[in-house]
Amino acid sequence: MPIYEFRCGDCQLQFETLVRNSSETVTCKHCSSTNLKKLISAHSVTKGSPDTACGTAPCSPAPACGSGGCCPGLN
Numbered sequence: 001m002p003i004y005e006f007r008c009g010d011c012q013l014q015f016e017t018l019v020r021n022s023s024e025t026v027t028c029k030h031c032s033s034t035n036l037k038k039l040i041s042a043h044s045v046t047k048g049s050p051d052t053a054c055g056t057a058p059c060s061p062a063p064a065c066g067s068g069g070c071c072p073g074l075n
């Protein structure tokens, strides 16, 4: 399950939460506001990481990338 990072627009709390489906309403853990800005999760982004070739020329067009061979966090 994807973990997303949010920042509350009301109290500025930044937190991570699991989102089981995209229609699920996420509320602030501190003030229960729904005025949240979704940030890019550090857990699901592997692009540019030194231990993966994903995003570089040798890997990007290759089928192995889509099959989870080099970037399991993206699919």
Ligand SMILES: [Zn+2]
Binding pocket: 008, 009, 010, 011, 012, 013, 028, 029, 030, 031, 032, 033
């Ligand atoms: Zn809040």
